[in-house]
Amino acid sequence: MKREEALKIAILKLGAILLTSIPEELTDEDALEFQNDLLEMVKRTNAKGAVIDITALQIVDSYMARVLNDTARMLKLLGAQAVLCGMNPQVALTLVEMGRELIGVQTALNLEHGVGVLYRLLDSEENL
Amino acid sequence: MPLKDVTVEIRSQRDIITARQEAREMARRLGFKLADQTRLATAVSELTRNALQYGRGGVCSIEEASNATDIRICVVVRDQGPGIADIQKAMTYGYSTGKSLGAGLPAARNLMHEFSITSEPGNTEVRACMGRRR
Numbered sequence: 001m002k003r004e005e006a007l008k009i010a011i012l013k014l015g016a017i018l019l020t021s022i023p024e025e026l027t028d029e030d031a032l033e034f035q036n037d038l039l040e041m042v043k044r045t046n047a048k049g050a051v052i053d054i055t056a057l058q059i060v061d062s063y064m065a066r067v068l069n070d071t072a073r074m075l076k077l078l079g080a081q082a083v084l085c086g087m088n089p090q091v092a093l094t095l096v097e098m099g100r101e102l103i104g105v106q107t108a109l110n111l112e113h114g115v116g117v118l119y120r121l122l123d124s125e126e127n128l
Numbered sequence: 129m130p131l132k133d134v135t136v137e138i139r140s141q142r143d144i145i146t147a148r149q150e151a152r153e154m155a156r157r158l159g160f161k162l163a164d165q166t167r168l169a170t171a172v173s174e175l176t177r178n179a180l181q182y183g184r185g186g187v188c189s190i191e192e193a194s195n196a197t198d199i200r201i202c203v204v205v206r207d208q209g210p211g212i213a214d215i216q217k218a219m220t221y222g223y224s225t226g227k228s229l230g231a232g233l234p235a236a237r238n239l240m241h242e243f244s245i246t247s248e249p250g251n252t253e254v255r256a257c258m259g260r261r262r
Contacts, residue, residue, distance in 0.1 A: 029141060061177070
């Protein structure tokens with residue numbers, strides 16, 4: 001039997017920030033691996049922040065919501081910022097109906113805004 | 129003619145994805161809107177993950193259960209795990225016997241129109257349905 005290959009999610013460096021896009025379907029394990037890869041990449045590249053694009057995600061259940069939340073908090077602990085962008089409207093609707101605010105992360109409408117929001121966050125940090 | 133039932137064995141994380149895709153597809157074929165397709169697929173994701181995590185795997189069956197007035201779709205997830213000792217507690221947001229957020233069951237209930245659980249050691253069944261007027 002063919003072993004299932006672990007999904008590798010590309011993380012791109014753009015100046016001081018990282019860009020990454022989560023694919024349509026990923027298993028719980030893929031999600032945790034992505035979390036780990038992103039943290040490592042931030043550390044390795046001295047990135048100041050990351051924009052995580054979730055345009056392709058059609059479903060964010062409580063597990064995925066937690067992974068996204070945790071990832072943003074972990075980046076903060078490292079001293080980096082995270083912005084989540086491109087949430088599908090149906091996903092937003094579902095997350096709210098599911099009960100609590102599962103996503104406690106900085107968000108933006110799309111990738112372009114996400115990069116803008118991240119740069120502004122970083123600017124305001126520098127001006128402190 | 130109602131659509132044929134779809135049954136997905138839940139043995140690995142991949143099967144969670146298959147189950148929610150099948151559920152979405154059936155909802156789409158039954159004419160449910162995108163929002164309902166997403167609600168259903170998300171609920172199926174929560175329930176099948178529970179079966180995998182706590183019930184050591186199980187079976188997810190997706191059925192059309194329409195009647196004279198409503199188009200209905202039901203999801204039944206069964207597992208042979210240890211069972212849910214306190215269903216009322218398990219339905220409380222933030223309660224978990226594992227490491228999870230404790231949001232899965234209440235989330236699934238909130239997304240669906242009907243929701244019921246029966247559980248005893250070796251036999252747990254969660255049934256969740258959603259409907260729309262014909």
